[in-house]
Amino acid sequence: MNRYEYLQRAREFAARGCALKQSRLDANKVRYIRKNEGGMTARALASLFGVHYRTIEKVRHYETWVHVK
Numbered sequence: 001m002n003r004y005e006y007l008q009r010a011r012e013f014a015a016r017g018c019a020l021k022q023s024r025l026d027a028n029k030v031r032y033i034r035k036n037e038g039g040m041t042a043r044a045l046a047s048l049f050g051v052h053y054r055t056i057e058k059v060r061h062y063e064t065w066v067h068v069k
Contacts, residue, residue, distance in 0.1 A: 024051050030065045 001009075025033075033045055033056055042060070046053040058064040 024049060025055075025059070025065070027065075027068045030059055030068045033059050 029049060033049075036045065037060065040048075042053040042056040045056045049056075055064070
């Protein structure tokens with residue numbers, strides 16, 4: 001197994017989303033963030049959920065929490 005195959009396999013079994021104990025968001029919150037596209041700013045949502053505003057932007061642009069539709 002080469003390095004590339006090892007990294008692919010590691011990503012496959014890595015914990016995602018709520019499975020991470022330090023996660024402050026869950027699938028329902030992520031869906032709410034994505035539905036509320038025009039309602040609240042990223043900074044307002046960030047203060048509501050206790051995360052950084054960039055986290056909200058990444059959720060909205062499907063950079064993180066990609067497994068949640």
